[in-house]
Amino acid sequence: MRTYIADIKTLDDGSDVTIKGWVQETRKIKNLMFIIMRDNTGSIQVTAKKDSMKNYDQLYDITRESVISVYGTLNKKSISKSGMEIQGIEIEILSIADTPLPLGVIDRVSADFDTRLNNRFLDLRKPEHLLIFQFESQLLFGIREFMNKENFIEVHTPKIVAAATEGGADLFRVEYFEKNAFLNQSPQLYKEILIASGFDKVFEVGPAFRAEKENTVRHLNEFTSIDMEAAFIDDKKAMEYLENAISYAVNRNIDLMHTKLEEYGYHLEKIETPFPRISYEDGIEYLNDHGLKLNFGDDFSPEANKILAEKFNGFYFITGWPSDMRPFYTHPDTNPALTKSFDLQLNDIEVTSGAQRIHNYKMLEDNFMKKGLNKNDFEFYEKAFKFGMPPHAGWGLGLERLVMNLLHLNNVRESTLFPRDRTRLSP
Amino acid sequence: MRTYIADIKTLDDGSDVTIKGWVQETRKIKNLMFIIMRDNTGSIQVTAKKDSMKNYDQLYDITRESVISVYGTLNKKSISKSGMEIQGIEIEILSIADTPLPLGVIDRVSADFDTRLNNRFLDLRKPEHLLIFQFESQLLFGIREFMNKENFIEVHTPKIVAAATEGGADLFRVEYFEKNAFLNQSPQLYKEILIASGFDKVFEVGPAFRAEKENTVRHLNEFTSIDMEAAFIDDKKAMEYLENAISYAVNRNIDLMHTKLEEYGYHLEKIETPFPRISYEDGIEYLNDHGLKLNFGDDFSPEANKILAEKFNGFYFITGWPSDMRPFYTHPDTNPALTKSFDLQLNDIEVTSGAQRIHNYKMLEDNFMKKGLNKNDFEFYEKAFKFGMPPHAGWGLGLERLVMNLLHLNNVRESTLFPRDRTRLSP
Numbered sequence: 001m002r003t004y005i006a007d008i009k010t011l012d013d014g015s016d017v018t019i020k021g022w023v024q025e026t027r028k029i030k031n032l033m034f035i036i037m038r039d040n041t042g043s044i045q046v047t048a049k050k051d052s053m054k055n056y057d058q059l060y061d062i063t064r065e066s067v068i069s070v071y072g073t074l075n076k077k078s079i080s081k082s083g084m085e086i087q088g089i090e091i092e093i094l095s096i097a098d099t100p101l102p103l104g105v106i107d108r109v110s111a112d113f114d115t116r117l118n119n120r121f122l123d124l125r126k127p128e129h130l131l132i133f134q135f136e137s138q139l140l141f142g143i144r145e146f147m148n149k150e151n152f153i154e155v156h157t158p159k160i161v162a163a164a165t166e167g168g169a170d171l172f173r174v175e176y177f178e179k180n181a182f183l184n185q186s187p188q189l190y191k192e193i194l195i196a197s198g199f200d201k202v203f204e205v206g207p208a209f210r211a212e213k214e215n216t217v218r219h220l221n222e223f224t225s226i227d228m229e230a231a232f233i234d235d236k237k238a239m240e241y242l243e244n245a246i247s248y249a250v251n252r253n254i255d256l257m258h259t260k261l262e263e264y265g266y267h268l269e270k271i272e273t274p275f276p277r278i279s280y281e282d283g284i285e286y287l288n289d290h291g292l293k294l295n296f297g298d299d300f301s302p303e304a305n306k307i308l309a310e311k312f313n314g315f316y317f318i319t320g321w322p323s324d325m326r327p328f329y330t331h332p333d334t335n336p337a338l339t340k341s342f343d344l345q346l347n348d349i350e351v352t353s354g355a356q357r358i359h360n361y362k363m364l365e366d367n368f369m370k371k372g373l374n375k376n377d378f379e380f381y382e383k384a385f386k387f388g389m390p391p392h393a394g395w396g397l398g399l400e401r402l403v404m405n406l407l408h409l410n411n412v413r414e415s416t417l418f419p420r421d422r423t424r425l426s427p
Numbered sequence: 428m429r430t431y432i433a434d435i436k437t438l439d440d441g442s443d444v445t446i447k448g449w450v451q452e453t454r455k456i457k458n459l460m461f462i463i464m465r466d467n468t469g470s471i472q473v474t475a476k477k478d479s480m481k482n483y484d485q486l487y488d489i490t491r492e493s494v495i496s497v498y499g500t501l502n503k504k505s506i507s508k509s510g511m512e513i514q515g516i517e518i519e520i521l522s523i524a525d526t527p528l529p530l531g532v533i534d535r536v537s538a539d540f541d542t543r544l545n546n547r548f549l550d551l552r553k554p555e556h557l558l559i560f561q562f563e564s565q566l567l568f569g570i571r572e573f574m575n576k577e578n579f580i581e582v583h584t585p586k587i588v589a590a591a592t593e594g595g596a597d598l599f600r601v602e603y604f605e606k607n608a609f610l611n612q613s614p615q616l617y618k619e620i621l622i623a624s625g626f627d628k629v630f631e632v633g634p635a636f637r638a639e640k641e642n643t644v645r646h647l648n649e650f651t652s653i654d655m656e657a658a659f660i661d662d663k664k665a666m667e668y669l670e671n672a673i674s675y676a677v678n679r680n681i682d683l684m685h686t687k688l689e690e691y692g693y694h695l696e697k698i699e700t701p702f703p704r705i706s707y708e709d710g711i712e713y714l715n716d717h718g719l720k721l722n723f724g725d726d727f728s729p730e731a732n733k734i735l736a737e738k739f740n741g742f743y744f745i746t747g748w749p750s751d752m753r754p755f756y757t758h759p760d761t762n763p764a765l766t767k768s769f770d771l772q773l774n775d776i777e778v779t780s781g782a783q784r785i786h787n788y789k790m791l792e793d794n795f796m797k798k799g800l801n802k803n804d805f806e807f808y809e810k811a812f813k814f815g816m817p818p819h820a821g822w823g824l825g826l827e828r829l830v831m832n833l834l835h836l837n838n839v840r841e842s843t844l845f846p847r848d849r850t851r852l853s854p
Contacts, residue, residue: 002659020659022815040627042438060488065815069659086541095786097815123809124624133626137581144571154564156651156826159586159634160599160610162852172587174610175600176648177638181852183587183610184599190845193854195553198449199560200467205631207586211604221603224583232429232447232496286745380854384548388449388492388524399583418585418617425589427620427807 006041008084012075016252017086019044020069020094022125023062024106033060034080035088037070039345040130045078045085046070052089059091065122067095094224113413120418121426128264131416132255134405135266138256140205141248143226150241152201152228157190159183159207163377170211172221183209186396188329189381192357196384203228205399215422217411218349220400222420235331235340235356238393240274241315242344243404244354246315250406266407275315275344283308283318290317296337305348318343319371327370329364331356331393340393346405354395359387431601433468435511440503446471447496447521449552451533452490461489462515465495467557472505473497477724485520492524492532492549506542518640538841542784546772547845547854555691558684559842562693565683565828567632569676570653577668579628584617586610590804596716597638599648610636613823615756618656621785623811623820628633632826642836642849644774647827649847656821657679662758662783664765665820666744669779673742674698677833693834702742702771710745711736724749728819732775745770755798756791758820767820774834781822787811 003017011017016274021039028034031050036043062068070093077083103119105126111252116123120350123129135299152156160174161184172183182189187204194202207226215376228241252269254261261268267388278286284294286306294304308316311319330339341355363384375382403415413419418427430444435806438444448466455461458477463470477483481669490493496519530538530546532553533775539711543550550556551677571581585600600609611617614631621629635652654669677698681688688695705713711721714731721731727745735743746769750759757766768782790811802809830842845854 015574020817036627039436040625067815067817094818095812098813101814119810121620121623122814124621124626130625131808135432140581141575142572144568148568153561154567154635155560155844158847160649160847160852162637174850177640177849179852188854190791193548194551194844196548198465198557207583209587213604222585222587306512322589338720340730383854385522386496386525387528387549389522390447391521392493417582417621419448420585425587425603425606427617427810 002250004041005039005044005146007039007101007419008074011074012112013074015074016071016089017074018069018071019046020088021067022105023064026062027065029121031056032067033070035070035242036061036093037068038125038127042127044082046072046088047082047085048088048089050414055091055093058093059254060217062093063097063099063103065091065097065125067097068093076160079346086095099327105112110383113411114144115423124417128168131264131266132403132409133408133417134328135253135257135261135407136399136415137404138253139249139403140226143245144205144254145252146245146248147228150201151423152203152230153199153200155191155194155202155204156206157184157187157204159209163189163380170331172209172211174216182236183305184224185210187227188327188396191227191394192329192389192392193381193384195229195231196387196389199231201228201230206397211338213422220303220412220416220419220421223401223412223416226397226399229357229392231390231392233356234391235319235354235393236400238354238356238395239277239319239342239344242354242395242397243275243315243317246344246402247273263327265321268406271315277317277319278308278312278320280318280338297324299325302348305345305350308345309348311328314347316345318345328367328373329355329357330419331358332363342395344395345403346398349401349405351402351405352395352397354393355391356391359385359389359391361389365408374386431468432464432466432471435471435501435513436554438501440501442501443498443516444501445496445498446473446513448494449523449532450491450493450495454491455487458600462495462497464487464495464513465552469554471509472507472520473499473515474512475515475518480515480518482518482520488516488518490524492528493520494524495520516578520625525629538836540638544840544846544851544854550747551844553630556841558687558691558693559830559834559836560844562647562680562684563826563832563842565680566833567653567678569679571632572656572679573672573675574630577628579630579657579675580626581631581649582621582626582631583617583633584611584614584621584631586636590616590807597634599638613652614654615754615792615823616805618821619756619816619819620808620811622658622812623816626658628655630655634711635823640849643758644840645828647832647839647846647848648678648845649713650828650843651826651837653824653826654821656784656819658817658819660783660820661818662746662769662781662820663782665783665822666704666746666769666771668701669822669824670702670742673771673829688759698742702744703739704744704746704769705735705739706747707745707749707765708747724751726752729775732772732777735772736775741774745772753782754795756782756784756801758785759790769822771822771824775785776813776828776832778829778832779822780823781820783818783820786812786816786818788816 033048072086072088096337103122344352428520452463462473499513499515530549
């Protein structure tokens with residue numbers, strides 16, 4: 001029976017234990033060696049004595065990051081840093097690491113990001129990097145728990161599609177047998193078809209693909225999109241689902257892994273709802289009062305977002321964006337220059353975009369025209385509006401970008417296992 | 428406040444209630460009309476009287492599958508089939524359906540599958556079709572709950588990749604900026620890199636892409652793959668995780684939705700573990716005793732699978748497949764002609780494939796050679812074997828195929844919202 005290193009502290013002094021993991025460091029004093037061993041839960045010192053170990057000579061030459069299985073006795077009165085060590089009885093060598101390592105695991109020397117990504121399997125062995133993905137996994141589990149309680153159906157819509165969600169730009173082309181196809185940029189149109197299908201409330205977690213040439217610390221060409229759509233709700237209700245899903249999941253994560261997060265320098269505070277809301281128009285006014293010169297229709301610059309972040313400090317919504325700035329499926333407000341839309345910001349970064357959507361067939365057709373789109377490209381979609389489409393609203397949330405901002409990482413690639421960008425297709 | 432139709436039975440007679448949904452059927456008697464209204468939880472009769480309804484004339488002409496919002500009073504002494512009806516006070520028309528419907532929702536006339544898929548948004552309004560996807564969503568939630576309890580980290584690996592998982596065949600090509608890329612057939616290689624990264628236990632749910640030209644009732648070119656991989660385990664432990672995950676999730680689903688499943692003719696029985704196991708070699712012998720003529724190295728034909736299905740009736744494992752029949756990363760058994768591999772069968776259909784994987788770098792290199800693969804294509808992968816790779820095992824499971832077989836559907840497209848096959852790319 002294997003014991004994880006983090007669980008050793010619950011065992012009695014003198015217990016026999018088997019642990020499995022990586023050789024992080026060794027120190028050798030003639031006929032005695034100390035191995036700092038690591039698994040995904042922690043690290044511990046193992047002692048091996050020449051007298052009592054058949055394969056001591058082999059072990060003596062073991063390289064850093066080799067994999068071993070240790071059977072031994074727990075000593076809780078050790079003078080090692082943790083006050084515990086395993087006195088090895090049998091140590092099996094499972095895999096020997098080559099030298100030199102292309103990237104250090106415990107070295108303080110920082111490698112450039114390309115070297116780290118080229119050797120991601122070593123980079124991810126650092127506990128502070130593993131923790132990002134444990135956090136991400138649990139965050140998503142929390143979001144799913146919330147959505148499940150709210151009776152959302154989790155769905156899977158196709159990623160190989162015949163038409164562009166947003167109308168043509170930034171698409172990756174796929175050779176699909178004899179046909180031309182694309183990778184989907186967003187499940188938006190399919191979520192809406194499911195609303196027409198009577199699914200009432202759907203959400204999806206899956207890859208989304210954007211052939212954007214921008215190569216910044218916030219952009220990925222493939223990312224994990226969390227999308228929801230619900231029937232018979234408006235933009236305001238969609239915002240409530242969003243703030244409640246995020247606060248539920250983040251606060252659950254803090255409860256689960258607060259100590260570990262703090263240990264590795266990730267500071268998170270419990271989230272309170274409702275999040276503050278500011279309209280686009282009030283935002284413009286506020287920013288102009290604070291030294292900027294913005295007109296209706298202007299996007300918020302990084303500088304503008306920094307000013308708003310200082311005001312709100314954390315999550316906040318910007319609502320009621322101009323029609324010209326939102327996609328064709330966005331529902332107009334009573335004033336048709338504005339839409340029933342919102343962005344969720346975390347400090348100075350947009351993490352979610354959402355809106356009430358158009359459900360009226362005629363209004364949708366008019367919007368295709370206004371946006372210069374060819375309605376024939378969307379036949380599979382607009383057909384679903386002709387035979388009973390309820391009002392509906394929803395949002396889409398980039399998982400990696402959310403985690404990047406929650407954990408104050410400085411590059412979205414830090415919260416992406418194997419990032420895809422303009423220049424990177426491997427590993 | 429909206430009430431879902433299924434929740435109406437818990438309300439008191441005479442309660443005021445708002446329901447929202449689709450007009451399934453209407454009957455009209457001069458100044459009185461009856462509307463059978465449907466939402467995603469059920470259906471109920473609504474009465475509308477000319478005397479008390481401002482928009483009665485509009486309502487009188489309402490078409491099937493239009494969307495309405497009804498505010499009215501609950502009458503629990505109705506002579507309608509369910510013994511309940513809503514006496515309408517205000518009925519708002521939210522969306523009018525065109526006529527004729529390209530596909531009926533409640534008609535008993537069965538449409539051909541292409542017509543159904545072309546009008547999937549109407550096809551999915553049938554409660555027996557919706558139920559398949561409610562089942563699928565909850566099944567996956569159950570699997571995740573199990574994996575989370577077992578400390579698996581849910582991960583997302585890239586779908587745009589530079590190399591073929593299985594070595595070149597059946598790949599969809601993607602134009603990735605200036606480079607050539609492919610859609611991933613399976614997260615296998617990435618899961619293994621994560622094992623080398625010290626992630627210990629990972630699982631992923633995501634799309635997998637196979638450019639297979641076969642167009643059968645069991646094949647999809649894009650499907651949802653559930654993949655797991657764990658360090659320091661063998662094929663036998665991987666089989667335990669699999670049977671326990673499936674039985675946990677299926678039995679949870681039966682508890683949750685037994686009544687509804689029975690109502691629509693889906694019969695499921697509680698699953699018991701462990702599942703029976705038969706080795707490939709014993710399978711050959713058993714099949715030859717039952718009239719077939721199979722040699723070592725032959726695959727099991729549909730006829731062979733039917734014979735085994737009669738013997739086992741439900742889930743069973745076939746273990747120890749010949750090396751020639753398994754991918755390059757499969758760990759050989761003590762007898763090198765065999766592998767530490769398994770298939771999970773549900774009756775006569777394979778639903779999962781798994782194995783202990785090779786972790787020794789030298790053995791992996793030899794296997795590239797044996798299988799005629801170019802190791803340079805796999806540099807990003809085999810590098811992770813050089814610096815400490817633990818023994819590991821795992822499996823991959825097709826979600827839609829599992830649901831198809833659990834619910835005894837006759838086509839995997841029935842458990843796929845928007846199937847992709849050789850000829851279908853839309854909707």
